[in-house]
Amino acid sequence: MEKIIVRGGRRLEGSVRVEGAKNAVLPVIAASILASRGTSTIKEVPTLADVFTINEVLRYLNIDVAFENGQIHVDATSELKTEAPFEYVRKMRASFLVMGPLLARVGLSRIALPGGCAIGSRPIDQHLKGFEAMGATVKIGNGFIEAKIDGRLQGAKIYLDFPSVGATENIMMAATLAEGTTVIENAAKEPEIVCLANYLNAMGATVIGAGTGTIRIVGAEELAGAEHTVVPDRIEAGTYMVAAAITQGDVLIENAIAEHLRPLIAKMEEMGVQIHEEGQGLRVRGPRELKPVDIKTMPHPGFPTDLQSQMMALLLRANGTSVITETVFENRFMHVEEFRRMNGDIKIEGRSSVINGPVNLQGAEVASTDLRAGAALVLAGLVAEGYTRVTELKHIDRGYVDFTGKLAALGADIERVNEGVETTPAKEQSLKSNLA
Ligand SMILES: CC(=O)N[C@H]1[C@@H](OP(=O)(O)OP(=O)(O)OC[C@H]2O[C@@H](n3ccc(=O)[nH]c3=O)[C@H](O)[C@@H]2O)O[C@H](CO)[C@@H](O)[C@@H]1O
Numbered sequence: 001m002e003k004i005i006v007r008g009g010r011r012l013e014g015s016v017r018v019e020g021a022k023n024a025v026l027p028v029i030a031a032s033i034l035a036s037r038g039t040s041t042i043k044e045v046p047t048l049a050d051v052f053t054i055n056e057v058l059r060y061l062n063i064d065v066a067f068e069n070g071q072i073h074v075d076a077t078s079e080l081k082t083e084a085p086f087e088y089v090r091k092m093r094a095s096f097l098v099m100g101p102l103l104a105r106v107g108l109s110r111i112a113l114p115g116g117c118a119i120g121s122r123p124i125d126q127h128l129k130g131f132e133a134m135g136a137t138v139k140i141g142n143g144f145i146e147a148k149i150d151g152r153l154q155g156a157k158i159y160l161d162f163p164s165v166g167a168t169e170n171i172m173m174a175a176t177l178a179e180g181t182t183v184i185e186n187a188a189k190e191p192e193i194v195c196l197a198n199y200l201n202a203m204g205a206t207v208i209g210a211g212t213g214t215i216r217i218v219g220a221e222e223l224a225g226a227e228h229t230v231v232p233d234r235i236e237a238g239t240y241m242v243a244a245a246i247t248q249g250d251v252l253i254e255n256a257i258a259e260h261l262r263p264l265i266a267k268m269e270e271m272g273v274q275i276h277e278e279g280q281g282l283r284v285r286g287p288r289e290l291k292p293v294d295i296k297t298m299p300h301p302g303f304p305t306d307l308q309s310q311m312m313a314l315l316l317r318a319n320g321t322s323v324i325t326e327t328v329f330e331n332r333f334m335h336v337e338e339f340r341r342m343n344g345d346i347k348i349e350g351r352s353s354v355i356n357g358p359v360n361l362q363g364a365e366v367a368s369t370d371l372r373a374g375a376a377l378v379l380a381g382l383v384a385e386g387y388t389r390v391t392e393l394k395h396i397d398r399g400y401v402d403f404t405g406k407l408a409a410l411g412a413d414i415e416r417v418n419e420g421v422e423t424t425p426a427k428e429q430s431l432k433s434n435l436a
């Protein structure tokens with residue numbers, strides 16, 4: 001079984017470069033489906049399991065995708081298939097982002113119904129409400145969602161009940177080829193939405209207002225392939241910021257955009273962490289003593305849920321009681337149980353976790369429950385006494401390029417190993433020989 005083994009106690013120093021954002025590159029690759037002419041070149045593509053998965057989905061749809069040297073070339077000019085089976089959607093919910101572009105381009109899209117996952121049930125009703133408002137017929141059956149339109153989608157005014165990132169992206173992509181203008185109200189404002197809008201505009205679309213709560217999309221007859229560079233990953237950047245702070249280190253996080261990290265910077269500064277913009281990045285210096293803070297996760301520009309578990313690791317080291325309230329996902333405290341195995345003093349009260357610090361974290365065998373939880377456990381391991389072994393690395397591989405290598409380069413005592421697990425027959429064998 002693959003594990004990350006980390007021995008706590010090293011102060012991190014040096015610099016680390018942030019990759020293109022996972023949550024931006026996935027919708028951007030999906031948006032390439034919209035180009036009926038020309039080839040797209042996408043730059044700053046991180047080598048992540050999720051990128052391989054979305055590439056596979058596109059290839060299944062009969063699209064030519066080549067991934068080399070951090071760039072992806074997509075040619076979607078052939079006749080497209082219209083179905084994405086469960087094996088892809090199960091691996092990665094973001095596979096559902098192909099629904100909007102396929103529906104807009106071909107008039108039909110059949111995608112396996114995404115299930116829930118470890119962080120909550122994650123419905124897709126807001127995506128579907130948007131497609132229906134644009135005139136599509138949506139049917140659910142046999143584990144699939146089918147959306148269909150005769151002719152072109154029609155521009156519509158769509159108010160989202162919640163500023164869902166995925167629904168905003170799916171509807172925005174579909175609307176680029178609709179007849180007339182679509183207005184998305186209460187739209188998500190995340191930097192990844194702006195990244196996608198920039199790409200769509202480069203393809204010939206007219207998307208106005210991305211990054212605000214109202215996005216206006218004027219439909220075009222067709223879109224063409226374009227060149228686009230993916231925005232840096234604010235969640236990866238935030239993870240290394242916490243790594244620097246928790247180890248009382250001094251780390252330059254290259255390529256981190258301060259503007260995208262305001263909620264994290266504000267909370268970390270409240271805790272006593274020193275953060276300065278330096279060149280094209282952020283320098284983070286951890287103090288000897290951390291102050292407790294309260295955090296509530298919210299849609300952007302609120303505190304991101306994807307940095308909640310990493311901050312929990314940091315708050316375990318703060319001098320006093322902190323409260324984290326998770327408002328975005330209903331079940332994103334699975335890591336609490338794992339932190340407890342490391343001597344974390346945390347109580348869950350409804351949608352809040354009460355963290356009593358500072359604790360002396362102890363190395364233990366712990367499992368990633370989702371990708372950010374996995375990263376957070378490694379962060380805790382950086383300051384735990386003894387060895388921490390983190391399993392279920394498939395989650396971490398979805399969102400972090402060479403997590404172990406990057407932390408080791410900063411001075412962490414960390415390695416990724418394939419440790420054999422003693423099988424029952426082997427155990428029986430040793431019991432027998434002990435008895436003999
Ligand atoms: C690939 C990607 O970009 N993933 C990010 C994206 O996920 P994702 O796009 O799935 O997240 P959403 O913003 O859609 O979901 C936020 C909340 O809205 C609910 N909801 C969403 C859609 C819907 O139709 N109905 C509904 O009720 C969800 O269950 C959840 O409680 O944004 C999340 C919130 O910042 C991040 O944690 C994920 O890392």
Ligand SMILES: C=C(OP(=O)(O)O)C(=O)O
Pocket residue numbers: 023093094119306371372399
């Ligand atoms: C929850 C996340 O991703 P996804 O929506 O792809 O599951 C994440 O990136 O933390």
